[in-house]
Amino acid sequence: MHDAESSIRSPELMNATDTGLLVVDVQEKLLAVVPAAARIVWNVRRLLDAAKLLGVPRAATEQYPEKLGPTPPELVKRLDQPVAKLTFSASACGESLAEWRADGRYRVLLCGIETHVCIAQTAFDLTADGWLVYVPVDAVGTRHAIDHDTALGRMEAAGVVLTTTEAAMLEWCRIAGTLEFKQLSALAKEVPPAN
DSSP states (O other): OOTTTTTOTTSSSSOTTTTEEEEEEEOHHHHHSTTTHHHHHHHHHHHHHHHHTOOOOEEEEEEEEHHHHOOHHHHHHHHOEEESSSSOOGGGGGGHHHHHTTOOOOOEEEEEEEEIIIIIHHHHHHHHTTTTEEEEGGEEESSSSHHHHHHHHHHHHOOOOOOHHHHHHHHHOOOSHHHHHHHHHHHHTTOOOOO
């Protein structure tokens, strides 16, 4: 057996103890126009389940909810009340971010909609504020592929780390052979939705 606590850990990798999960604007009217919306919701739900299992704090926003509708029930039941916002950046989650920072967290895994607007602007603002930002490319989306791809490239060039849902969950878990790993394995083995 290898002791995970005494092994070298790359500073590039997230840990459950140093990361918060921020879900941005996964709302019904936005989902209606985003290709692969079911995949995004599925991956965000898996991230929320993994975060709960491993003690990663979670927060969420809703962009202009009076016009864009609520967060889907399967996600909102896994969250505290999403914070309503009008700014594109999720700076409205300042209270959660302050709590995370006070708890010694310095990484944010950012997922949701839309890649080139609220995700990108949040990523840039968080990076400017000293956070290490990670974006699972399979848990973000937008209406047009060119906007999605350009935003991912722009964020990566600015130092945002691109990852995937499964990679993030397993980085948080860190070690196999535990009850948490068994539960995460079940999440990883789920069959994705058709779109």
